[in-house]
Each structure stands twice: as C-alpha cells, then as structure tokens.
Amino acid sequence: MSLPETACEIRAAVAAGTASAVEVCRDALSRIARTDARLHAFLHVDEAGALARAAELDRERPDAPLLGVPVALKDNICTAGVRTTAGSRVLERYVPPYSAAVVERLHRAGAVVIGKTNCDEFAMGSSTEHSAFGPTRNPWAEDRIPGGSSGGSAVAVAAGMVPLALGSETGGSIRQPAALCGVLGLKPTYGRVSRYGLIAFGSSLDQIGPFARSTRDLAALFGAIAGADPRDATSAQEPVPDYTARLDGDLSGLRVGVPRDLLSAGVEPDVRSAFDAGLSALEAAGAVVRDIVLPHAPLAIPVYYLVANAEASSNLARFDGVRYGTRADGASLHDVYYRSRARFGAEVKRRIMIGTFVLSAGYYDAYYVKAQKVRALIRQDYDAAFRDVDLVALPTTPTPAFKLGERTEDPLQMYLSDVFTAAANLAGLPAISVPCGLTPERLPVGLQLTARPFDEPSLFRSAHAVETRIPVPRAY
Amino acid sequence: MERIATLARLELTPDETARFAQQLTAILAYADQVQQVDTSAVAAPPAPADSRMRDDAPVPSLDRNVILEQAPAADQTAGLFKVPRVIGS
Numbered sequence: 001m002s003l004p005e006t007a008c009e010i011r012a013a014v015a016a017g018t019a020s021a022v023e024v025c026r027d028a029l030s031r032i033a034r035t036d037a038r039l040h041a042f043l044h045v046d047e048a049g050a051l052a053r054a055a056e057l058d059r060e061r062p063d064a065p066l067l068g069v070p071v072a073l074k075d076n077i078c079t080a081g082v083r084t085t086a087g088s089r090v091l092e093r094y095v096p097p098y099s100a101a102v103v104e105r106l107h108r109a110g111a112v113v114i115g116k117t118n119c120d121e122f123a124m125g126s127s128t129e130h131s132a133f134g135p136t137r138n139p140w141a142e143d144r145i146p147g148g149s150s151g152g153s154a155v156a157v158a159a160g161m162v163p164l165a166l167g168s169e170t171g172g173s174i175r176q177p178a179a180l181c182g183v184l185g186l187k188p189t190y191g192r193v194s195r196y197g198l199i200a201f202g203s204s205l206d207q208i209g210p211f212a213r214s215t216r217d218l219a220a221l222f223g224a225i226a227g228a229d230p231r232d233a234t235s236a237q238e239p240v241p242d243y244t245a246r247l248d249g250d251l252s253g254l255r256v257g258v259p260r261d262l263l264s265a266g267v268e269p270d271v272r273s274a275f276d277a278g279l280s281a282l283e284a285a286g287a288v289v290r291d292i293v294l295p296h297a298p299l300a301i302p303v304y305y306l307v308a309n310a311e312a313s314s315n316l317a318r319f320d321g322v323r324y325g326t327r328a329d330g331a332s333l334h335d336v337y338y339r340s341r342a343r344f345g346a347e348v349k350r351r352i353m354i355g356t357f358v359l360s361a362g363y364y365d366a367y368y369v370k371a372q373k374v375r376a377l378i379r380q381d382y383d384a385a386f387r388d389v390d391l392v393a394l395p396t397t398p399t400p401a402f403k404l405g406e407r408t409e410d411p412l413q414m415y416l417s418d419v420f421t422a423a424a425n426l427a428g429l430p431a432i433s434v435p436c437g438l439t440p441e442r443l444p445v446g447l448q449l450t451a452r453p454f455d456e457p458s459l460f461r462s463a464h465a466v467e468t469r470i471p472v473p474r475a476y
Numbered sequence: 477m478e479r480i481a482t483l484a485r486l487e488l489t490p491d492e493t494a495r496f497a498q499q500l501t502a503i504l505a506y507a508d509q510v511q512q513v514d515t516s517a518v519a520a521p522p523a524p525a526d527s528r529m530r531d532d533a534p535v536p537s538l539d540r541n542v543i544l545e546q547a548p549a550a551d552q553t554a555g556l557f558k559v560p561r562v563i564g565s
Binding site: 094098296317320321322330332339341346349352353356360370371374412 | 518
C-alpha cells in the first residue's frame with residue numbers, strides 16, 4: 001500500500017490508524033536517501049530524532065493538526081540539541097540550547113521534524129549558492145539554482161522528500177525559491193509568526209513562513225505556527241483564524257490590482273505569459289482584475305539593500321568568536337574578533353560592509369534615514385492601492401531559475417531577482433507565491449499575490465483557485 | 477574600505493578588498509536613486525511595527541553552564557567566558 005503524500009492526508013491516515021507516523025517518517029527518510037545526494041536540500045537529517053518522535057506520536061496518538069506529518073526546517077531556525085548552522089562556517093558546530101517558537105509549535109501540532117535544510121549563509125542570497133556547505137540544485141533542471149535563500153526547504157518540498165517545510169524571508173527568500181521550484185510559499189504579515197529562535201538577519205523585515213505543494217497543506221502548516229509569543233515583542237496579538245476555511249474556488253467580489261508599469265522592465269516573455277494565465281484563472285474564479293499604480297515600488301530593491309544590510313551589520317556583530325560559534329586563535333582579543341569574523345563568506349562580508357557604511361557617522365542620514373523614509377512611501381502606495389483593490393498581483397520573479405554560477409560574481413544582478421518580492425517585506429504585508437505554469441523549457445513560474453495586513457485568508461483562497469485551474473506537474 | 481572594515485571588525489584579504497571596493501561602489505551607485513526621492517512629506521523613520529511594553533518582571537532563563545557550553549573557550553567553574561589577555565599584553 002502506498003502512503004499518502006499530502007500533509008492533510010497523512011494526518012487523517014495517522015489519526016485513523018491506517019498509517020503509522022513511523023511508516024510515514026521512514027518513507028520520507030527513504031525519499032531523502034534516494035534523491036538528496038543529487039539535490040543537496042538537506043544539511044542535516046535527524047533520522048534518530050525523527051523516528052523517536054514518530055514512535056512517540058504513534059503511542060500517544062494526540063488530536064493534533066499535523067499528526068505524524070514530516071516537516072523540514074531551514075537551518076537558520078534553532079532546534080535544541082540539533083546542529084543549526086545558518087549555512088555558515090561560523091556556526092558549523094553550533095548546537096542550540098533552545099528551540100525556536102515555531103519548533104515548539106510544530107511539536108505541539110504533532111509534526112515530525114525530519115531535518116535542517118540548506119540556505120544561503122545567514123539567509124543572505126537569492127540562489128542558495130552562498131551556503132558555506134555547497135549549493136542546492138533545482139529538481140526541475142539540476143544545472144539551475146533553486147532560488148534562495150530558503151532553497152533547501154523549497155527543494156525538499158518540490159522534490160517530494162517532505163510535504164511541508166519552513167523557510168524564512170527578509171526580502172523574498174520564501175516566495176522566490178517557491179516560484180522557481182514550482183511550489184507554494186507564504187511570507188506572512190510582519191508579526192504574525194514569532195521570530196524567537198530565528199537567527200536574525202534584518203529584524204524589521206524577517207518572518208518565518210511555510211512551503212507546501214498544495215494550498216490546503218500550506219494553510220494547515222501556517223495555522224500551526226502563527227500566533228502571539230511573549231518572547232517576540234513584535235509578534236501580533238491578532239487572533240489566528242482557520243486558514244483552511246473557505247477554500248472553495250469562489251472569488252466573487254474579490255478585486256485584484258495589477259501594477260502594469262512594473263511589468264515593462266525585465267519580465268521575460270515566458271514569465272509574462274504564465275502570469276497572464278494566472279490572472280485569467282483568478283478571473284475565471286470570479287475575481288475582477290484592474291490596473292493600479294505603485295509609484296515607489298521600483299525603489300524597493302535599493303531601499304531593501306540599505307535597510308536590510310544596516311540591520312544585518314548590527315545583528316551579525318554578535319558573532320565575535322567569544323560566546324558561540326567558531327573562534328580563530330589570536331594573541332589579543334582584537335585579533336580573535338578580526339580572524340573569527342574573517343570566516344564569514346564573501347556575500348555576508350559584502351553586506352556587513354554596506355550596512356556598516358550606511359550606519360556610519362556622516363552617512364546615516366543620507367542613506368539609512370532616507371531609505372527608511374522611502375520605505376514609508378512604499379507602504380503608503382500599498383495603503384492607497386488597498387482602498388480600491390483587495391490583492392496586488394505580480395510575477396514572483398522576472399525570470400525563471402537561472403544557471404548555477406551565472407550571477408555569483410555580479411551581486412547587483414543577483415539582487416534583482418527579488419525586484420518584485422522585497423516591497424512586501426518593507427511594507428510588512430503578507431504575500432504568497434503560487435505556481436501559475438511552466439515555461440516552454442519546463443521551468444516553473446510563480447504568481448505573487450500581496451494582501452492587507454493579516455489578510456492571509458484571501459491569499460489562501462486565491463491561491464487555491466489558481467492551483468485548481470492551473471495544475472502544475474510534479475518535479476519528481 | 478579600511479575604515480569600514482575596521483568599524484565592522486572584519487579582516488579582509490587583499491583580493492576581497494579590491495573586489496569589494498568595486499562591487500560596493502556599484503551597489504551604492506545603484507542605491508543613489510533613493511537620494512532623488514522627495515521625502516519631505518515623511519516626518520521621521522517610522523517604527524517597524526507596533527511594539528508593546530511589557531512588565532519588567534524576571535523570568536527563568538537558560539542555565540549559565542548551558543550558555544557557557546556554547547562558548548569556544550570558557551571556565552565552567554568560574555562561570556566566565558575566556559578570551560586572550562586584554563590589558564597589559
């Protein structure tokens with residue numbers, strides 16, 4: 001008998017006793033063993049821990065929303081007793097003494113954490129090539145990047161190794177790899193998910209979010225991790241609704257805005273065709289599509305790289321070789337600092353340099369304060385648009401997955417793959433990427449929808465309507 | 477480059493210094509378009525989210541020895557992180 005593959009089916013089967021959590025866990029482990037030598041989605045597979053937890057769930061059979069469902073975690077999410085590297089040499093031996101809030105919530109939801117996935121070092125990148133432990137490959141075309149920084153989580157789901165995974169976003173690090181790997185990914189409203197135990201990058205932008213192959217699975221995972229947490233002062237008190245409700249394919253009355261001006265620059269024709277198909281699917285479900293403007297949106301990338309790197313340079317100051325991480329020997333404390341921090345990879349050093357510069361005396365007002373003001377204008381554009389429409393639609397990325405090595409020496413080109421995603425992080429808004437087709441080369445394309453704060457339900461309902469009308473084949 | 481690297485406590489190789497100088501110049505030139513925006517209507521940098529105040533009440537934290545176990549060098553008995561001599565070296 002073959003085991004169920006979706007999270008919702010697995011949960012039902014384990015709850016009914018027609019499958020055991022241990023069987024499901026072994027199935028995931030064997031899928032990883034079969035495919036991951038080629039794709040390198042995982043940095044660490046916690047076989048013993050996962051099987052022990054699965055056996056415990058089989059014994060106790062709690063009434064839990066993700067009972068027995070295997071979940072993979074991006075390796076910048078702390079797991080007590082399980083190595084957490086954030087893709088960095090600096091943390092290659094780090095075993096956290098505590099778990100992130102989302103890990104505790106997954107435990108309570110009956111999920112089985114199967115392992116830790118590859119990512120760009122400290123989540124800084126758009127291709128997973130900046131991992132200190134080697135790149136991850138796209139299951140649709142193994143000579144191409146999976147996107148990033150949460151590339152390992154996207155691939156673990158896209159290649160069918162696990163039904164669910166968590167990633168993190170600062171400027172598109174969930175939606176962009178979801179789009180390039182043909183799965184769903186959600187960047188929640190800022191504050192919707194606790195950041196406690198997420199290794200910090202840009203604290204005013206960071207959010208943890210889910211990956212899945214279906215909207216229903218995505219919504220179930222999101223419901224399990226969302227909610228207030230006293231250990232994250234920015235986490236929101238808003239009640240958490242049932243995100244799996246009203247996934248009925250009916251979008252009557254929903255208004256979707258398209259900022260047409262933004263589509264002229266750099267969007268490849270094949271991406272444009274798939275995007276238009278996505279819009280048609282929304283219309284077929286009853287939504288009304290109209291044009292809108294977001295005048296400051298083209299500034300999202302430069303503003304993002306000023307704000308995010310300023311925050312990163314501050315957050316990464318803690319890696320000094322004294323309290324955790326690896327230490328390089330030196331005759332003085334000064335030498336220990338410099339030599340230990342020399343172990344950061346090139347992209348992390350570049351970003352620390354930019355961030356330090358924009359926060360330094362004489363440049364702070366011109367760069368950092370100015371960028372924060374433009375950030376406010378970007379948010380105001382969305383507020384104005386949301387007076388006329390309920391969602392904003394754009395392609396998630398301007399191009400499909402590019403080749404490994406193509407952009408590593410050109411940081412600016414790499415940054416531009418986030419051109420449509422960064423604005424949601426700057427504005428604190430929820431945004432989803434849902435597959436909307438394949439290019440003639442059989443590379444996935446994602447449709448991005450952005451909503452008002454805490455209106456994730458509209459994102460799920462719309463994504464569901466798209467996925468039922470544009471079925472995307474599997475990569476495995 | 478040297479001044480920024482010193483502020484950031486980063487040791488850069490000569491190759492990195494040369495490459496970064498070029499790349500950072502390009503990135504900052506690109507970011508210059510932010511300078512051109514009229515922001516006279518925006519008063520001050522907004523707070524990123526509605527931060528709330530909480531009672532300043534002590535809660536249990538991780539045990540000191542657990543923390544010290546994470547350190548590259550520590551004296552568990554004394555309860556201290558160890559670093560090279562700072563004064564008089």
